[in-house]
Amino acid sequence: xxxxxxxxxxxxxxxxxxxxxxxxxxxxxxxxxxxxxxxxxxxxxxxxxxxxxxxxxxxxxxxxxxxxxxxxxxxxxxxxxxxxxx
Numbered sequence: 001x002x003x004x005x006x007x008x009x010x011x012x013x014x015x016x017x018x019x020x021x022x023x024x025x026x027x028x029x030x031x032x033x034x035x036x037x038x039x040x041x042x043x044x045x046x047x048x049x050x051x052x053x054x055x056x057x058x059x060x061x062x063x064x065x066x067x068x069x070x071x072x073x074x075x076x077x078x079x080x081x082x083x084x085x086x
Contacts, residue, residue, distance in 0.1 A: 010034045011041070011051065033059070 001020045008030035037055045
């Protein structure tokens with residue numbers, strides 16, 4: 001698959017990434033990460049070096065909650081049984 005070189009801007013710094021994802025998708029993710037980093041920097045007043053760690057933990061928490069919700073919904077659907085046709 002084709003690799004794309006994408007420059008993203010996080011907390012005032014540019015990072016060049018080599019990825020198979022589309023540039024638009026990478027930029028969308030970067031905007032989300034940057035927004036999360038900036039919010040955490042303001043709300044926690046953490047040292048600059050701690051902001052990436054707090055961001056990683058926050059995003060991991062969001063991911064785990066989304067996975068748990070996905071699993072809950074899958075179980076709920078499975079409990080409904082096969083779809084009945086009228």
